[in-house]
Amino acid sequence: MSKILLVDGHSILNRAFYGLPLLTNNEGLHTNAVYGFLNILFKILDEEKSEYAIVAFDVSQPTFRHEMFEEYKGTRKGMPDELREQVPIIKEVLKTMGVNILECPGFEADDIIGTIAAKGEEKGLEVSILSGDRDLLQLATDVVKIRIPKTKKGGTEIENYNSEEVLAKYEVNPKEYIDVKGLMGDPSDNIPGVPGIGEKTAVKIIKEYKSIENAYENIDKVKPARAANNLKEFYDQALLSKKLATIKVDCDVDLDLECSKLSNLFNEETYKLFKRLEFKTLLTRFNFEVDYNNLKDLNKDNFNCIKNSDDFKNIKKAICEQEVISITLIGQDSLLGISLCYGEESAYYIPISLDISEDDIICYINELFLQDNKKIVVHNLKKQLQLVKNKGIQFNIHSFFDTHLAAYLCNPSKETYNYDELANEFLSLLVPSEEELLGKGRTKKLLNTILEDDLVNFACYQTSIFYKAYEVLNSKLETEKMKELFYNIEMPLVEVLYEMEQLGIKIDSNALKEYGNRLLERITELEEEIFNLAGETFNINSPKQLGEILFEKLELPTAKKTKTGYSTAQDVLEKLVDKHPIINLITEYRHLVKLKSTYADGLFDCICQEDNRIHSQFNQTITATGRISSTEPNLQNIPIKLELGREIRKVFVPEEGYSFVDADYSQIELRLLAHLSQDDKLIDAYKNNQDIHRLTASQVFHTPFEEVTSLQRSNAKAVNFGIVYGISAFGLSQDLNITRKEADTYINNYFDKYPSVKIFLENTIRLAKERGFAVTMFNRRRLIPELQSKNFMQRSFGERVAMNSPIQGSAADIIKIAMIKVHNKLKELNLKSRLILQVHDELLIEAHNSEIEQVKTILISEMERAVELSVPLDIDVNVGKSWYETK
DNA sequence: CGATTCTGCAA
DNA sequence: TATTGCAGAATCG
Numbered sequence: 001m002s003k004i005l006l007v008d009g010h011s012i013l014n015r016a017f018y019g020l021p022l023l024t025n026n027e028g029l030h031t032n033a034v035y036g037f038l039n040i041l042f043k044i045l046d047e048e049k050s051e052y053a054i055v056a057f058d059v060s061q062p063t064f065r066h067e068m069f070e071e072y073k074g075t076r077k078g079m080p081d082e083l084r085e086q087v088p089i090i091k092e093v094l095k096t097m098g099v100n101i102l103e104c105p106g107f108e109a110d111d112i113i114g115t116i117a118a119k120g121e122e123k124g125l126e127v128s129i130l131s132g133d134r135d136l137l138q139l140a141t142d143v144v145k146i147r148i149p150k151t152k153k154g155g156t157e158i159e160n161y162n163s164e165e166v167l168a169k170y171e172v173n174p175k176e177y178i179d180v181k182g183l184m185g186d187p188s189d190n191i192p193g194v195p196g197i198g199e200k201t202a203v204k205i206i207k208e209y210k211s212i213e214n215a216y217e218n219i220d221k222v223k224p225a226r227a228a229n230n231l232k233e234f235y236d237q238a239l240l241s242k243k244l245a246t247i248k249v250d251c252d253v254d255l256d257l258e259c260s261k262l263s264n265l266f267n268e269e270t271y272k273l274f275k276r277l278e279f280k281t282l283l284t285r286f287n288f289e290v291d292y293n294n295l296k297d298l299n300k301d302n303f304n305c306i307k308n309s310d311d312f313k314n315i316k317k318a319i320c321e322q323e324v325i326s327i328t329l330i331g332q333d334s335l336l337g338i339s340l341c342y343g344e345e346s347a348y349y350i351p352i353s354l355d356i357s358e359d360d361i362i363c364y365i366n367e368l369f370l371q372d373n374k375k376i377v378v379h380n381l382k383k384q385l386q387l388v389k390n391k392g393i394q395f396n397i398h399s400f401f402d403t404h405l406a407a408y409l410c411n412p413s414k415e416t417y418n419y420d421e422l423a424n425e426f427l428s429l430l431v432p433s434e435e436e437l438l439g440k441g442r443t444k445k446l447l448n449t450i451l452e453d454d455l456v457n458f459a460c461y462q463t464s465i466f467y468k469a470y471e472v473l474n475s476k477l478e479t480e481k482m483k484e485l486f487y488n489i490e491m492p493l494v495e496v497l498y499e500m501e502q503l504g505i506k507i508d509s510n511a512l513k514e515y516g517n518r519l520l521e522r523i524t525e526l527e528e529e530i531f532n533l534a535g536e537t538f539n540i541n542s543p544k545q546l547g548e549i550l551f552e553k554l555e556l557p558t559a560k561k562t563k564t565g566y567s568t569a570q571d572v573l574e575k576l577v578d579k580h581p582i583i584n585l586i587t588e589y590r591h592l593v594k595l596k597s598t599y600a601d602g603l604f605d606c607i608c609q610e611d612n613r614i615h616s617q618f619n620q621t622i623t624a625t626g627r628i629s630s631t632e633p634n635l636q637n638i639p640i641k642l643e644l645g646r647e648i649r650k651v652f653v654p655e656e657g658y659s660f661v662d663a664d665y666s667q668i669e670l671r672l673l674a675h676l677s678q679d680d681k682l683i684d685a686y687k688n689n690q691d692i693h694r695l696t697a698s699q700v701f702h703t704p705f706e707e708v709t710s711l712q713r714s715n716a717k718a719v720n721f722g723i724v725y726g727i728s729a730f731g732l733s734q735d736l737n738i739t740r741k742e743a744d745t746y747i748n749n750y751f752d753k754y755p756s757v758k759i760f761l762e763n764t765i766r767l768a769k770e771r772g773f774a775v776t777m778f779n780r781r782r783l784i785p786e787l788q789s790k791n792f793m794q795r796s797f798g799e800r801v802a803m804n805s806p807i808q809g810s811a812a813d814i815i816k817i818a819m820i821k822v823h824n825k826l827k828e829l830n831l832k833s834r835l836i837l838q839v840h841d842e843l844l845i846e847a848h849n850s851e852i853e854q855v856k857t858i859l860i861s862e863m864e865r866a867v868e869l870s871v872p873l874d875i876d877v878n879v880g881k882s883w884y885e886t887k
Numbered sequence: 888c889g890a891t892t893c894t895g896c897a898a
Numbered sequence: 899t900a901t902t903g904c905a906g907a908a909t910c911g
Contacts, residue, residue, distance in 0.1 A: 539907090539908080541894095541906090541907055541908070542893095542907080542908055542909085543892085543893055543894075543907095543908080544893095544908075544909075545908090562892080562893070563892085564892070564893085564909090564910095567893085568893085568894085569893075569894065569895085570894080570895075590894080590895080591895090593906095593907095594894085594895060594896070594906085595896095597905090597906055597907080598895085598896070598904090598905060598906060599896085601906095602905070602906075622903075622904095623902060623903065624901095624902075625901080625902060625903095627898085627902060627903075629902085629903055629904075630903085630904080631903095631904065631905090632904095632905095633904085633905085634896085634897085634903080634904045634905070635897095636896095636897060636898075636903075636904080637895090637896045637897035637898085637903080637904065637905090638896080638897070639896060639897080640896090640897075641896085641897085645896080664898095669898090669901095721900080721901090722900060724900090724901075725900040725901040725902090726900065726901065727900065728899065728900060729899090730899040730900080731899060731900030732900070733899090734899070734900080735900070740899095793899075796899085797899095800900065800901070801901075803901090804900085804901045804902080805901085805902095807901090808898090808901060808902065811898095812902095839897075839898065840897080840898045840902085840903095841898065842898080888911105889910105889911095890909100890910080890911085891908100891909080891910070891911100892907100892908085892909075892910090893906105893907090893908085893909100894905100894906090894907090894908105895904105895905095895906100896903100896904085896905090897902100897903080897904095898901100898902080898903090
């Protein structure tokens with residue numbers, strides 16, 4: 001049987017709007033409701049494979065119901081502007097996809113849907129109605145199904161109602177549901193109903209008497225008596241309410257099947273529209289080539305593939321005259337060619353070919369990278385350098401402009417900064433993405449298996465976009481006052497990070513292997529004991545299986561649930577320690593398995609065979625605050641808190657004849673808080689080198705400084721951390737395992753004693769709200785759209801972010817400056833010692849034994865002098881023969 | 888097989 | 899329902 005889908009347009013749009021955070025595309029259009037609408041629509045269409053579809057919208061003018069009852073929908077508030085502007089957009093999208101839109105003056109969408117549903121049923125169609133509104137349940141029959149999406153934690157689920165399900169859930173059949181509504185009324189539509197009758201009573205009455213009219217006939221028998229009296233008195237109002245609640249099924253609209261037939265939803269126009277609206281995940285539904293050749297200023301006819309050495313020579317000659325050029329190195333693990341662009345018109349891809357050898361190209365790269373009379377625009381220089389890492393390429397960092405870094409500074413919260421996004425965001429150009437050019441799922445496909453024509457386009461699109469983006473980005477950095485940050489911090493840091501990656505850190509792989517074996521032994525023992533106590537074997541690593549064992553089989557009290565089942569997280573287990581001996585075993589098992597899989601085995605797999613060193617990647621464009629992140633492996637989360645974990649650090653060792661010199665900023669974030677807030681007490685404390693947590697404890701707990709207990713001190717430490725993270729009473733209460741009220745008292749006490757901190761944090765939030773972003777000491781921005789959210793949780797999150805970003809971000813700025821200074825100093829003095837790790841507030845140097853004292857001095861002085869604050873910056877320095885020893 | 892969830896490690 | 903990250907294992911679709 002053919003299926004038709006009828007959609008209640010405004011109702012679905014509304015649900016989507018309130019269910020999703022506000023999204024904005026590059027033009028500033030709000031798109032969340034449209035996006036949510038389409039997601040639900042496609043989900044249903046995928047499921048139902050409907051042949052026909054109609055979307056019905058209300059028209060904004062009075063309907064026949066207003067004629068019956070002036071106050072109908074009188075309590076409705078207008079749509080917020082952010083939603084109103086999306087109505088024409090969804091209509092445009094539907095029109096473009098060829099979906100039939102029905103609107104009918106004088107009637108509501110419900111009536112159109114009711115009518116079409118009836119006609120569809122007559123024609124023998126299977127009808128599905130998609131709406132967020134339960135009023136439509138009255139239309140359910142055996143072939144008319146009402147589908148109501150529900151936003152749940154795990155995504156959207158859809159409730160389905162044929163007559164049977166309506167009866168099961170509401171105890172009345174769909175037609176009787178109208179009478180129920182007539183009795184109980186509907187505040188949202190301002191349908192009055194009968195006073196004193198709510199859902200319970202209404203259902204009870206209609207279940208017994210089938211209709212309002214029949215109940216009235218038998219009014220003496222109707223119970224409870226109060227409801228009967230009211231029904232008697234307000235009978236006319238009840239009938240009016242019933243009429244208002246009745247969806248018309250005989251409007252003057254036709255079911256035009258031809259217009260409603262779904263055909264080519266995913267056509268080129270729709271594609272372009274989605275791309276404009278930035279619906280990236282929806283784009284994967286399209287399966288065709290888009291013609292981008294109608295772009296005025298970026299035409300792929302001007303993309304050239306150069307395989308002739310004379311042509312190459314001419315290009316090189318032309319480049320000599322340029323002030324700005326862009327270059328992209330093409331390849332995955334080895335170089336395939338380069339792409340160049342030096343004017344608005346043309347771009348070139350120069351593959352390694354018969355006439356142009358790899359040496360020719362490498363040689364040219366070297367020449368280009370070492371010159372200092374032009375700006376070289378590159379996207380992600382550090383990654384580009386990795387492609388030629390063993391070719392002896394040298395470079396002069398000051399000639400480069402990295403569009404990847406510049407785009408990151410403009411908005412550090414993005415996940416990717418691909419050329420097509422840059423084109424859209426900064427140049428208002430629509431260009432094909434990498435996936436479109438080279439096919440999707442290319443993760444395992446090698447670049448050198450790709451057709452050369454596609455590679456030319458891929459290379460030239462990128463290089464032209466980067467060339468064009470340079471000017472826009474550069475002036476944006478200027479207007480947003482981030483030039484210093486970009487040219488003096490981020491760009492020079494590329495060289496530092498590149499060298500750190502190349503150097504890596506040496507691993508004692510035998511010791512690591514042994515450590516892993518030691519863990520394995522104990523893990524096996526623990527496994528056995530746990531299975532004994534549980535009475536069966538199961539996968540302890542599976543939260544699902546573990547939850548079933550603990551909370552079902554062993555019947556331990558359940559404390560917390562996740563959206564998919566029981567929580568078995570550590571803080572939950574801790575509350576069960578006394579209840580069962582298995583808990584401590586599981587805790588130890590978890591600890592050891594973590595150490596074994598992530599650290600022992602994980603690190604082992606990352607050791608480079610050639611030099612027995614680990615070369616982690618330090619990423620500069622990941623974090624929203626300006627910190628650096630580390631991957632493959634993450635060397636910024638090596639255990640330290642517990643002894644067994646800390647021992648891993650013994651396998652990180654210096655080269656023969658070298659030692660580690662490790663330096664970290666002491667409490668840099670709290671010192672920044674003191675500086676930024678200019679709080680006298682905090683500043684004095686740091687100037688006098690006081691114990692800050694003890695001070696806070698004495699303040700918050702009204703205890704003389706000398707009498708602070710260690711528990712008070714550690715609680716105060718948590719409060720200090722909380723302040724830096726953008727405190728909330730709930731969060732602190734969770735951390736300290738105290739009530740929200742107690743946490744609230746701590747926080748209030750804190751703000752009483754450090755009033756400048758309170759003012760500073762409030763001002764920070766206010767400024768961020770006004771400007772839409774938070775800033776660090778060096779003008780690094782973080783956009784915080786959540787601050788404008790109507791959702792309390794979202795907005796609160798935005799406020800915490802606004803408080804935390806300037807502190808965490810300024811700390812990031814400072815250590816970046818220190819890294820550059822230390823790096824330059826080591827170079828300048830021609831030392832053998834090298835910076836090899838950064839862990840947010842810590843720098844690790846592999847220092848030649850003859851240079852240890854010198855390196856210590858350099859670290860202290862350069863880190864201290866990275867920036868001048870109102871408080872001193874204290875540095876702790878340690879020397880050792882392993883990372884473990886530098887504590 | 889890729890994406891998502893849970894868990895836990897660091898500053 | 900505390901900030902920023904990354905990763906392994908299980909599980910989902």
